[in-house]
Amino acid sequence: MKKVFTTVIDFNLKKTLFLLSLFIFSGMLYANNVEITGMSYSNTDEVSFDVSWDNSWRNTGTPGSTENYDGVWIFVKFRDACAKDSLEPSTYSHMWLDTDVNAHTVPSNAAIEIGTTNIGGTDRGMGVFIYRDTDGFGTFSVSNITLKWDQLAQGVSGTDWDIKVFAFEMVYIPEGSFYVGDASSSNYLKDGSTTSPFLIDSENAITMGTAAGSLNQVGTNLSGTLPANFPKGFDAFWVMKYEITQQQYVEYLNTLSRTDQNSAVATPVPPGIISIASSDRYVMSRTISPSFRNGIRMPETFHPTQPIEFFNDLNYNGIENEINDGQTIACNFITNAQMRRFLIWSALRPMSELEFEKICRGPESVYGGVITNELAWSLAGNMPGTFTSVAGVVNSGAPDELPNNTGIGLVHNSSNPNGPIRVGATYTSATDRLEAGSSYYGVADMSGNVYEFVIRVTSNNSFSGAVYGNGGISWNNPAGWTIHGYRGGAFGFGSSTAHLPTSSRVYSSGSSIPTTSAGRNTGGRGAR
Numbered sequence: 244m245k246k247v248f249t250t251v252i253d254f255n256l257k258k259t260l261f262l263l264s265l266f267i268f269s270g271m272l273y274a275n276n277v278e279i280t281g282m283s284y285s286n287t288d289e290v291s292f293d294v295s296w297d298n299s300w301r302n303t304g305t306p307g308s309t310e311n312y313d314g315v316w317i318f319v320k321f322r323d324a325c326a327k328d329s330l331e332p333s334t335y336s337h338m339w340l341d342t343d344v345n346a347h348t349v350p351s352n353a354a355i356e357i358g359t360t361n362i363g364g365t366d367r368g369m370g371v372f373i374y375r376d377t378d379g380f381g382t383f384s385v386s387n388i389t390l391k392w393d394q395l396a397q398g399v400s401g402t403d404w405d406i407k408v409f410a411f412e413m414v415y416i417p418e419g420s421f422y423v424g425d426a427s428s429s430n431y432l433k434d435g436s437t438t439s440p441f442l443i444d445s446e447n448a449i450t451m452g453t454a455a456g457s458l459n460q461v462g463t464n465l466s467g468t469l470p471a472n473f474p475k476g477f478d479a480f481w482v483m484k485y486e487i488t489q490q491q492y493v494e495y496l497n498t499l500s501r502t503d504q505n506s507a508v509a510t511p512v513p514p515g516i517i518s519i520a521s522s523d524r525y526v527m528s529r530t531i532s533p534s535f536r537n538g539i540r541m542p543e544t545f546h547p548t549q550p551i552e553f554f555n556d557l558n559y560n561g562i563e564n565e566i567n568d569g570q571t572i573a574c575n576f577i578t579n580a581q582m583r584r585f586l587i588w589s590a591l592r593p594m595s596e597l598e599f600e601k602i603c604r605g606p607e608s609v610y611g612g613v614i615t616n617e618l619a620w621s622l623a624g625n626m627p628g629t630f631t632s633v634a635g636v637v638n639s640g641a642p643d644e645l646p647n648n649t650g651i652g653l654v655h656n657s658s659n660p661n662g663p664i665r666v667g668a669t670y671t672s673a674t675d676r677l678e679a680g681s682s683y684y685g686v687a688d689m690s691g692n693v694y695e696f697v698i699r700v701t702s703n704n705s706f707s708g709a710v711y712g713n714g715g716i717s718w719n720n721p722a723g724w725t726i727h728g729y730r731g732g733a734f735g736f737g738s739s740t741a742h743l744p745t746s747s748r749v750y751s752s753g754s755s756i757p758t759t760s761a762g763r764n765t766g767g768r769g770a771r
Contacts, residue, residue: 288392299383301375314374335498337714340368341391348389369590412484419606420444427615430748467702474708476601483768485666490570527576535763536662538569567640573663587712591769596697603745605683619689632657654691693766694729733764
């Protein structure tokens with residue numbers, strides 16, 4: 244029997260990317276690197292592998308720290324091994340894992356949590372979170388993980404499969420109250436008719452309007468109710484540590500059918516055509532060469548019906564997936580519809596704009612009062628609103644791409660380079676939270692680089708924090724997912740007071756980014 248195994252990981256080398264935060268992280272370091280090795284598939288419907296990532300942390304037993312941890316979201320795609328060379332190859336499907344945590348095996352140093360999605364009225368196992376079982380810091384290696392495939396529930400049988408395992412680094416955001424609003428940013432949220440920040444202290448429904456204790460915004464008053472199901476950020480949740488990279492997007496494209504690939508890129512590639520013009524070869528921007536540092540490319544001739552194999556080629560030499568082809572750069576040009584599809588495919592969900600503020604600002608317990616134009620790294624007394632724009636990069640397009648300068652609140656909001664940079668690039672061995680521009684919980688690039696896709700606060704919004712992507716069984720948008728906005732600013736927008744602040748809602752209060760120009764700035768990440 245023929246078995247083909249593919250591990251899909253964050254394409255980042257181990258030799259760089261460390262963040263030392265002296266304020267709250269107690270010596271904790273970060274790196275955007277995760278590796279899956281030793282993968283195998285058994286005739287007992289089990290997928291086994293090892294996983295490791297650098298500079299992992301857990302500090303839940305350290306009072307005064309962030310009291311959180313990182314981990315990885317692991318999910319599996321499969322297809323018939325005989326399909327890949329056929330004229331009409333089957334596409335990859337999302338593997339349903341056993342929902343009984345005891346059906347899976349992890350060693351004693353790790354904890355495992357099943358992530359489910361309700362499909363047809365039944366919860367199906369869509370992936371697992373793997374993280375440290377006890378407090379610690381450093382490279383975290385987990386050997387002999389075994390995940391049980393629920394073939395019976397999925398209605399499949401056999402042993403001859405092409406299998407791909409995906410791993411995204413994530414950060415756990417703990418339960419707790421926090422404030423939204425900063426009394427200064429564009430369209431900021433606030434308490435009633437005042438300018439005071441609004442306290443989120445439960446997941447209960449929130450009355451919106453001008454009365455004291457109601458959630459409101461600057462400008463046009465909010466009204467109605469924000470339902471209990473809308474994720475407000477009080478409950479614990481997971482979020483991707485980094486923005487979606489261009490390699491992650493390529494790996495996503497390369498699991499899709501030809502029809503679905505056509506919806507995921509700007510260049511038209513419907514079934515039936517066998518070539519494209521050279522002017523369309525860079526598929527996210529539909530250009531002849533990389534545009535705004537997006538290097539996702541396709542061949543100019545291809546089979547009329549089979550899926551196309553996309554690749555990275557930022558250096559524009561026609562050789563695919565070289566070390567400096569921009570795999571680790573944040574993926575831009577992602578439309579809101581394409582973002583929703585990526586999250587459906589990866590069995591995640593969008594974050595709400597309230598969750599966005601909690602990730603940046605941290606809990607009520609560390610809140611020091613209103614900070615004018617507060618940024619993701621701002622803390623009372625620590626130069627609020629101050630930032631340093633990235634002024635070029637070294638090692639362009641490589642896994643060790645780094646800013647060419649340093650400074651307080653280092654953030655990529657300029658046009659040098661004129662496109663996004665490597666995710667987490669401001670984190671180095673010499674930077675603390677303030678210098679690296681890190682959010683409170685250690686989530687990278689929440690201010691700048693590319694805009695973050697969020698679900699907006701609106702009256703009776705049906706968006707639910709308990710509804711996740713189904714892996715691509717269908718691409719129908721879950722309720723509320725189309726009520727989107729963008730937060731956090733991006734490259735090419737240099738104004739601190741307009742776009743970068745944590746509470747700025749320039750594109751999250753009823754308006755959206757024009758797709759004809761500012762779409763080059765849009766990206767994002769998923770939550771669960």
